[in-house]
Structures are given as C-alpha cells and as structure tokens.
Amino acid sequence: MRIGLAADNGNWHKARLRAALESLGAEPVLFSLADVAVVTGGGEPLRVPGFEDRLPDGVLLRTIAGGTFEATTMRLGVLHALVASGVTVWNSPGAIERSVDKAMTSLLVARAGLPTPDTFVFSGRDAAAACVAREARPGAPLVLKPLFGSQGEGLQLIERPDDLPDEAAVSRVYYLQRYIARTDGLWRDYRVFVCEGRAIAAMIREGDGWITNVHRGGRPLPWAMPAKAAELAERAAAAVGVDYTGIDLVEDGEGGYLVLEVNSMPAWSGLQQVTEVDIAGAVARGFLNAVRAVRPPRLVAALG
Ligand SMILES: Nc1ncnc2c1ncn2[C@@H]1O[C@H](COP(=O)(O)OP(=O)(O)O)[C@@H](O)[C@H]1O
C-alpha cells in the first residue's frame, strides 16, 4: 500500500502517527499539502511529493495548513481530486469542510436531533445585533466565535448589541451561541475522541476561565466517560461524517451533555497524558482498515 501522511507543523503528532503506521506495516511518505502542485500538459496533473509516478492508495491528514482563503480552497480541491481518483483520505475533504465551518457543524448536529446550545449565524451586523438584542442580556451572554476558529482563539462574550465587533473583524459572518454556564464553580468541559464510529478515549478539561482549550492553558484530567457522553459524541461524529474526531461536550446542568464542537483535525497530546488508549495507534489502524476496505487483497496475484 502506498500511504501518504500529510502534516505540516506539530512534530509530536507527526512522529506518533508515523510510528503507528510503521508498526502496522505501512511505510508512510510524509508531505505537506502546501507542496502539492497541479501541472497539466502531460501525465497525472496532480503532483503529490513522493508520489510523482503514481497516486497514493491512502492519505492520512494531520493538518491541511492554514493560509489564505485561496490556499485553503486549493488544498481542499486537491483532496477532493484525490478522493475522485479513488484515494482514501482521512478525514475526507467533505468532513473537513463540514467541521471547519462551525455553522455547518451546528446545522448538522441540530438536524440530527442532538443536544447543542442554541446557535445563531448571520452574515450582516444588523441581523446579528437584532439577535443579540432578543437573545442576550447581562449575565446571560452569547458566545461569538470565529466561523473557522480553533484552539479557543477569538471567542468573545456578547451581552448587548454594542459588544459586537464590526463586520470586517468577523470576516462578515457572526456565529453566535448561547453561553452555557458551568454549575459547580469549576471551569470544566469534556473532550471525547471518536475513531471509526467509537468513542475510544475522553478527558475532562479544566481551565482558569470559561475557555478550556489545552492551547489556552486548560488542564487534561482523567475522566471515566459516562455511556451517554460516549453515545452523544459518537452520534455527533456520525452527523458530521468524520472518521476520526475530537468532540467537545459541556454539561447541560440537568445531568446530560451538549455538543460544543466537532474537530476534524484534533490534537491529542493533552488527552494522551490521561488515557491508556494509544490514540495514534487507533487512528492509524482505522485509516489502514479503510484503505484496505476499498482495496481487498488481490488473491489471484497472491496465489500466482
Ligand atoms: N456556548 C458555550 N458556552 C460555554 N462555553 C463555551 C461555549 N462555546 C465554547 N465554549 C468554551 O470555549 C472553548 C472553545 O470553543 P469551541 O467551540 O470548542 O471552539 P474552538 O474551535 O476554538 O475550540 C470550549 O472548549 C469551551 O471551553
């Protein structure tokens, strides 16, 4: 099997995934999506570093690398072209698009009937201001999130219309969500890692404020995940169609959970500190299973 591992930054994750793939007998070629080119006029126009002669059978994506709207669009196009050529891509470009766009994630999670905080998305400041006037008040704010945000960056609490930044500051999309207060005085929520449809590991994240991302200083703590949290995370992963994912959950104050986020490029170094489960191993195994599922071993060739 010809396997590519697409990763840019994050040496820890890259090394873990590479070792896990190798321990399962694959020989991954590391490349960055930023180095894929399209060249027409002779041969395969998609030029993937390390696969110039023939496209890979599978690509495991750790990151698609940030950049401009144009660069991201091209990278997603490259992934779609790989899928169209029969290459197994984990996570699929469709799944990445659905989860990177927080509005689409909210829509899909809500449509699947899963509990999630009420969410309001508008493309203009007037509509957003009217929503804030209707839905928020001091002490009961809305959370404004960047549509493509990650790592807890750029979140703001909005209590009144005047708190809203101007359109340029939010790239003209206001993603607003009801703020869920923690009830026990601790800044805690939960991360569940789902792979191949199953919740395989989870942790509590405890922050010094309401944003608990590990990147923002949130501390991973072991968590004996209740069955209903596992089930909700698995259903959220299915709703968005992600093969491996980190799902953020928060307590609803009534003994249940709400889905906060579905990540298609999750980091798991924090989670790995508090779980026995080998996460990179599970991702590598699931991915290779998926590659093999579309390429059953050629018995005839083996016998011949
Ligand atoms: N509606 C909310 N109510 C309370 N806290 C929230 C809410 N949304 C997000 N948070 C906090 O902010 C963190 C980051 O939000 P999230 O939606 O996961 O975006 P990101 O992509 O930046 O991780 C969450 O893990 C949680 O701690």
Ligand SMILES: [Mg+2]
């Ligand atoms: Mg998150």
